[in-house]
Amino acid sequence: xVDVPLGSTGVVAAxxxxxxxxxxxxxxxxxYVFSQDAKIIAIQYSFVALSVGLIxxxxxxLMRLQLGFPGVFSxxxxxxxxxxxxxxxxxxxVYVLTALFLGGFGNYLIPLMIGARDMVFPYVxxxxxxxxxxxxxxxxxxxxxxxxxxxAGWTLYPPQAITTGTPGGQEWGIxxxxxxxxxxxxxxxxxxxxxxxxxxxxxxxxxTLMRMPLTVWGxxxxxxxxxxxxxxxxxxxxxxxxxxTLGTSFFMPAMVEMGQPLDRNGGSPLLFQHxxxxxxxxxxxxxxxxxFGIVSDLISTHARRNIFGYRMMVWALLAIGALSxxxxxxxMYVSGMNPYFGFFFATTTLIIAVPTAxxxxxxxxxxxxxxxxxxxxxxxxxAFIVTFVNGGxxxxxxxxxxxxxxxxxxMFVVAHFHMVMGVAPILVIFGAIYHWYPKVTGRxxxxxxxxxxxxxxxxxxxxxxxxxxxxxxxxxxxxxHDIADMAFVPPSAHTLNxxxxxxxxxxxxxxxxxxxxxxxxxRYGRVxxxxxxxxxxxxxQTPETPPPxxxxxxxxxxxxxxxxxxxxxxxxxxxLPQNQPGLTRAIPEPGHG
Amino acid sequence: xxxxxxxxxSHAYPEASGLRSIAADFSSDRQAFRNxxxxxxxxxxxxxxxxFVFSCFLISYMTARMSTTVPWxxxxxxxxxxxxGVTLPLILIAIMTFVLISSSGTMAMAVNYAYRRDRRKxxxxxxxxxxxxxxFVGMQAFEWSKLIHEGVRPWSNAWxxxxxxxxxxxxxxxxxxxxxxxxxxxLIVTRKVWRGDYDQERRGFFTSRRGNYESVEIMGLYWHxxxxxxxxxxxxxxxx
Numbered sequence: 156x157v158d159v160p161l162g163s164t165g166v167v168a169a170x171x172x173x174x175x176x177x178x179x180x181x182x183x184x185x186x187y188v189f190s191q192d193a194k195i196i197a198i199q200y201s202f203v204a205l206s207v208g209l210i211x212x213x214x215x216x217l218m219r220l221q222l223g224f225p226g227v228f229s230x231x232x233x234x235x236x237x238x239x240x241x242x243x244x245x246x247x248x249v250y251v252l253t254a255l256f257l258g259g260f261g262n263y264l265i266p267l268m269i270g271a272r273d274m275v276f277p278y279v280x281x282x283x284x285x286x287x288x289x290x291x292x293x294x295x296x297x298x299x300x301x302x303x304x305x306x307a308g309w310t311l312y313p314p315q316a317i318t319t320g321t322p323g324g325q326e327w328g329i330x331x332x333x334x335x336x337x338x339x340x341x342x343x344x345x346x347x348x349x350x351x352x353x354x355x356x357x358x359x360x361x362x363t364l365m366r367m368p369l370t371v372w373g374x375x376x377x378x379x380x381x382x383x384x385x386x387x388x389x390x391x392x393x394x395x396x397x398x399x400t401l402g403t404s405f406f407m408p409a410m411v412e413m414g415q416p417l418d419r420n421g422g423s424p425l426l427f428q429h430x431x432x433x434x435x436x437x438x439x440x441x442x443x444x445x446x447f448g449i450v451s452d453l454i455s456t457h458a459r460r461n462i463f464g465y466r467m468m469v470w471a472l473l474a475i476g477a478l479s480x481x482x483x484x485x486x487m488y489v490s491g492m493n494p495y496f497g498f499f500f501a502t503t504t505l506i507i508a509v510p511t512a513x514x515x516x517x518x519x520x521x522x523x524x525x526x527x528x529x530x531x532x533x534x535x536x537x538a539f540i541v542t543f544v545n546g547g548x549x550x551x552x553x554x555x556x557x558x559x560x561x562x563x564x565x566m567f568v569v570a571h572f573h574m575v576m577g578v579a580p581i582l583v584i585f586g587a588i589y590h591w592y593p594k595v596t597g598r599x600x601x602x603x604x605x606x607x608x609x610x611x612x613x614x615x616x617x618x619x620x621x622x623x624x625x626x627x628x629x630x631x632x633x634x635x636h637d638i639a640d641m642a643f644v645p646p647s648a649h650t651l652n653x654x655x656x657x658x659x660x661x662x663x664x665x666x667x668x669x670x671x672x673x674x675x676x677x678r679y680g681r682v683x684x685x686x687x688x689x690x691x692x693x694x695x696q697t698p699e700t701p702p703p704x705x706x707x708x709x710x711x712x713x714x715x716x717x718x719x720x721x722x723x724x725x726x727x728x729x730x731l732p733q734n735q736p737g738l739t740r741a742i743p744e745p746g747h748g
Numbered sequence: 749x750x751x752x753x754x755x756x757x758s759h760a761y762p763e764a765s766g767l768r769s770i771a772a773d774f775s776s777d778r779q780a781f782r783n784x785x786x787x788x789x790x791x792x793x794x795x796x797x798x799x800f801v802f803s804c805f806l807i808s809y810m811t812a813r814m815s816t817t818v819p820w821x822x823x824x825x826x827x828x829x830x831x832x833g834v835t836l837p838l839i840l841i842a843i844m845t846f847v848l849i850s851s852s853g854t855m856a857m858a859v860n861y862a863y864r865r866d867r868r869k870x871x872x873x874x875x876x877x878x879x880x881x882x883x884f885v886g887m888q889a890f891e892w893s894k895l896i897h898e899g900v901r902p903w904s905n906a907w908x909x910x911x912x913x914x915x916x917x918x919x920x921x922x923x924x925x926x927x928x929x930x931x932x933x934x935l936i937v938t939r940k941v942w943r944g945d946y947d948q949e950r951r952g953f954f955t956s957r958r959g960n961y962e963s964v965e966i967m968g969l970y971w972h973x974x975x976x977x978x979x980x981x982x983x984x985x986x987x988x
Contacts (some may be wrong), residue, residue: 178956275786278955344797345768352790355780365779365784382793386800390808402903403914405812421816426808431803714777 165452175521178277191277192704193262196284197593200258201353204251209670210295212663214239223656225639233636234322237306239612240634242294245332248438249339249668250291250581256445257343257381258287259572260587261350261374265593267694270359270712270734274349283349286342288352293335302326308634310435313406313427317399317448319413329399333392339386340392349377359693361714365469366733368692372469376476377441383480384437391430397567400722403667410423428490432483438477441577444472446583447514450536452718453584453586455520457533458525459729464517471510471517478507488556498558504554508547515544520703526722526729530688531552531605535586538613539579546575549624555658564634569629570620585612585669592673593687598680606671608665615662622651689730692718696732760909791966795973802977805919806984812911821907823986828896841986843885845978848927852975855968862964870964871942871965874925877971878934890925892917916985923981926974937967 180186192195197542218239221231231239266273274280297304306322307329319325323332354375355365367375387573394405403419406427450478455462462468484492484500490640518540527533549571553559562568585608592600629640638644686695698708712734720731773782779790813820825836831839858873895916899906905913938958940946949958 176822226797276790276955344794348790348794351793352786356778356784356786356789359780361777363775364780365775366777379793382797383800386797387804389801390804393922395809397914399920401914404903404910405808405914405916409817418903419910421812421818421911423811423815425817429811430804430808475770 159423169244177272178723179704185365189281191268191273191281192539193274193277193280194595194706196280197262198257198660199284200254200287201260201264203291204255204259205290207295208244208251208255209276209538210540212342212666214246216443216660216663218243219659221636222543222638223653225637226267227233234303234306236636237308237634238322240326240621241306241309241311241332242298242304246294247577248309249336250294252439252477252576252584253343253381254287255584256351256442256580257374257378258284260370260449260591261346263591264370264694265353265374266357267594267697267702267706268692269354269357269362269370270693270707271353271357272707272711273282275350275352275357279351280346283346286345290335291343292378293331293338297323297328297331297335298656300327300331302328305329305332305642307332310431311395311414311427312431313395313398313424314408314410314422317395317407318410318417328398328661336392337389337396340389343381343385346395347378347382351375351382359712359714362693362733365466365690365716367577368448369451369465369468369472370448370539370692373451376472377444380437380479381441382477384434384441386436387430388435391434394430395427396626405410425487425490428487429484429654430602431436432486433480435482435486437476437479438483439572440475442576442580444476446539446580449587450539450583451514451518452523452690452692453532453536453583453590454521455719455721456590456688457530458527459721460521460523460525461721462517463523464513465719467513468517468688471513474510475507477504478510486560488559493558501554501582503558505521505551508551512549515540515547530589530728531600531602531609532586532590532688534581534606534613535589535608538609539582539586542574542582542616543579546571546573546579550575554675562627564632566623566631566633570623570627573623573635574616578620582613582616585609585697588673592676593683593700594694594697596677596680596700597683597689598676599683600676600680603719604668604675607670607673610664610666611668615658615665618658619655619662622655626651688730691716691720691730691732691734693702696734757908762867769797785962787962787966788969789840791969796968802980804923806980807981809911809915809919809985812915813909816909818909820909821905821912823988824831826900826907826912827986833919840887840891841982844891847880848884848975848978851877852972854880854973859968861959862946865947865961867941867944867947870961871938874934874938874941874964874967878931878938881898881931881934881971885924885931887926888920889925892920909945919981921983923974923977930971930974932976933967934971937963945984 179192180190180192185191187195187370190199217228217231218236220228221236239567254299262274265271281526302323303326304323305311305316305328307317307324311329311332315321315324315327322336323329354371358364360369360423394403397403398405398407404419404422406424407417407419407423410417434514451462451468482500484496485504488497488500553562553568553571589600589605592598626648627633629645629648637648683700685697685700688695692701693712693714697706713736714733715736716731716733718733720726720733722729723731774780776782827841828835828837829839854873858870858877861869861873874936892979895913900913900916902914902917904910940950941961941964944950945959945960946963949957949960
C-alpha cells in the first residue's frame with residue numbers, strides 16, 4: 156500500500172490551532188449529572204425526549220379511543236380531547252423530534268464524526284440540556300394546574316387560543332405552554348450555537364466540509380435553520396403572552412364573546428399565523444434534514460456502497476434548507492390571504508420537491524447493485540424511503556391551492572403530515588438507535604426483538620395512516636371530538652376509525668418491546684466490539700468503546716478520505732475508515748475533480 | 749509521516765484573494781473561517797439569530813400598525829419634551845441615540861487598546877461604555893415613566909391605536925433588556941481586564957477556560973449590534 160500524504164489529496168491545511176484543553180470532571184455529579192461531556196448530554200437529551208415521546212404516545216391512544224369508540228370513555232370529553240391533541244402535537248414536534256435529532260444525535264455524533272474532543276463550549280452545552288429539561292417540566296406541569304393544559308390545537312392560533320371556551324385559554328394552560336416554548340428556544344439556542352460552531356471550526360485535520368458524513372451535514376443544516384426559525388416562534392409567543400396577560404391586542408381583532416363585545420380591537424390573527432409558520436415550516440425540515448443525513452449513512456453502510464452523488468446530496472440539503480424559509484404560507488391557503496400569495500407559495504412549495512427528489516433518487520441509486528444487508532437499521536432506513544415518498548406525494552396535493560382548499564382541515568392533512576414528518580423521522584430515529592446503540596453502550600440491541608419491533612411498527616403505521624387518506628377524501632374533518640351523529644359520515648368511516656384505533660393500540664404496545672430491548676440489551680446484549688457494522692466514519696474508529704471522555708485518547712484522528720469508501724477495488728477489506736491512509740479512491744473525491 | 753506532510757502543505761498554496769480566498773477557506777480542513785476563534789464565531793452566529801428576533805418584532809409592529817382600525821399617534825408629538833417653554837420633538841430620543849452611538853465609539857477604542865495589551869486604558873474605556881449604556885437605560889426609564897404618567901398603557905392610550913403602546917413597551921423593553929445585559933457583561937469583563945485576568949490567563953469561574961483579551965472584542969461585537977438595532981428602532985418607530 157502506498158501511503159498517500161494528506162497534501163496530495165488537495166486539502167488546504169488550515170493554520171495550526173492550539174488544542175483547547177478539556178474540562179475534566181471532579182466528581183460523580185460533574186461526571187454524570189451536571190456533565191459537560193457532549194456524549195453524556197446526548198444521553199440525557201435522548202432519555203428525556205424519549206420519555207416525553209411515551210407521554211405523547213399515550214395521549215394519541217386516548218384520542219384514538221375517542222375517535223374509534225365515541226362515547227365509550229366518558230372521561231374523554233371535548234375539552235380533554237382538544238387538550239390531548241394540543242399536547243400530543245406540540246410535544247412530538249418540538250420536545251421529542253427536535254430535541255432528539257439535534258440535542259440527542261447532534262451532541263453524540265457531531266464531535267465523534269468530525270474528530271473533535273467535545274463541543275466547542277461544553278459549559279453552554281450543559282446549560283442547554285438543563286434549560287430544555289426546565290421547559291419540559293413547565294410543559295408537563297400544565298397537566299396539573301387549574302383548567303388543565305391548553306386545548307388550542309398545536310398551532311395555538313389566536314384569538315381562540317386565549318379566549319374563554321378554549322380549555323386553558325383564560326386559565327393557566329396557554330401561559331405555561333407559551334413560557335415553556337420560550338424557555339425551550341433559549342435552551343435550544345445555546346445548544347444550536349454549539350453544534351454549528353463545532354462543525355464549522357473544530358474539525359479534525361484532513362476533515363474538510365466535503366468529507367463530512369451526511370449525518371453531520373443534515374444536523375448542521377438543521378441546527379442553523381433552527382437558529383433562524385425559532386426567533387419567529389419566540390416573538391409570536393411573547394406577543395401572545397402579552398395579549399393573554401396584559402390585555403394587548405396584537406392578535407386580537409374586535410370580537411364578541413358570549414354576547415359581550417371584548418375590550419380589544421385592531422389586532423391581526425393572521426400575523427400570528429405568519430410568525431408561527433415562518434417557524435413551523437422550517438421546523439418540518441429541521442426534523443427532516445437530520446433524518447435525511449442519517450438515512451444516507453445507514454444505507455451506504457448497510458449496502459456496502461458509496462453514497463451516490465455525495466456532492467449533490469450536500470447541495471440538496473442546503474437548497475432544501477434555504478427554500479424552506481420561503482414556503483411557509485402554504486399552511487395558510489384557507490386563512491384569507493391575498494390570492495397572489497397562494498400562487499407564489501404554491502410555486503416555491505413545488506420547487507422544493509426538486510432537491511428532495513434528487514435525494515430520493517440518490518438513495519435508490521446507492522442501493523442499486525449494493526450488497527444489501529437487511530439488518531434492523533437497514534430495514535428502518537428502507538422503510539423511511541418508502542414512507543417519505545408516500546408522504547411526499549400527498550404533499551403535492553396539499554401544496555396546490557385548488558386541491559388544498561377542499562382537503563384543508565380533513566383527515567387527509569393528518570395522514571399527510573403524520574406520514575412525512577411523524578412516521579418517517581421516527582423510523583429514522585429507531586434505525587439510528589439500532590445503528591449507534593453499540594457505540595453508546597458497547598453492546599448490540601437484540602436482533603429478534605428489533606425485527607419484531609420493526610415489522611409491527613412499519614406495517615402498523617401504514618394500517619393507521621393509509622385509511623386516513625380515504626377518510627379525508629370523503630370529507631371527515633380533523634380535530635372533531637365526535638363525528639358519530641353527523642349525517643354525511645357513512646357507517647364505513649366508523650368501522651375504519653375503530654380499525655385504526657385497534658392498530659394504533661397494537662403499534663403503541665410494540666414500542667414497549669423497543670423500550671424493553673433498550674434496557675435488556677444494556678446488560679445482556681451481545682458484546683459489540685468497536686466497529687460492528689464495519690463502517691468508515693470516525694465514530695467507529697475510537698480507541699475505546701464506548702468512547703471515553705475526550706473521545707480519542709492522546710492523539711486526535713487524521714482524516715485521509717471521505718466517509719463512503721465501501722467496496723473499494725484493491726482494498727483488502729470492503730471498507731476503508733476515514734482515518735486510514737493509503738489506497739486512493741476508485742471514484743474521484745467530490746470537489747477534487 | 750503523513751502528519752508531517754500535512755503540516756508542510758500550508759505554504760504550498762499561495763494566498764488567494766476575494767471570492768477565491770473564501771472558497772479556499774471553506775474547502776480547508778479544521779476551520780471554515782480561518783483564524784476566527786470559537787467564541788467570535790459563536791457570537792456572530794448568535795447575532796444573526798438575534799437579528800431575526802428583532803426583525804420579527806419590527807415587522808410585527810409594522811403589521812399591527814397597518815391592521816389597526818384607529819389612527820396611529822404622531823410620534824414626534826408624543827415624544828416631545830418642553831424645555832424652558834420650547835417644545836422640542838424627539839429631543840430625548842435624539843440625546844439617547846447620541847449617547848448610545850458614542851458608547852460604540854468608546855467600545856471600539858477599548859477593543860483597540862485591548863489588543864495593545866493596555867490593561868488600564870481598556871478598563872477605563874469599557875467602564876465609560878458601560879456608564880453611557882447605563883445612562884441610555886436611565887433615560888429610557890425616564891421616557892417610560894413619562895408616558896405612563898400621561899396614561900399610556902400596553903392596552904390603551906389617549907391618542908389612538910392601542911397597538912402603539914403595546915409595540916412601544918414591547919420593542920423598547922426588549923432592546924432595553926439587551927442594553928442592560930450588555931452593561932452587566934461590560935462590567936464583568938471590565939473587572940476581569942482591571943484585575944489582569946487576561947494577562948495571567950486566569951481560568952473562568954464557570955467554564956474553567958483560560959482568559960483572553962479577545963473577550964473584549966467579542967463583547968464589542970455584541971455592543972455594536974445592540975447599537976445597530978437601536979438605529980432601526982429609531983428609524984421605524986420614532987421617525988415614521
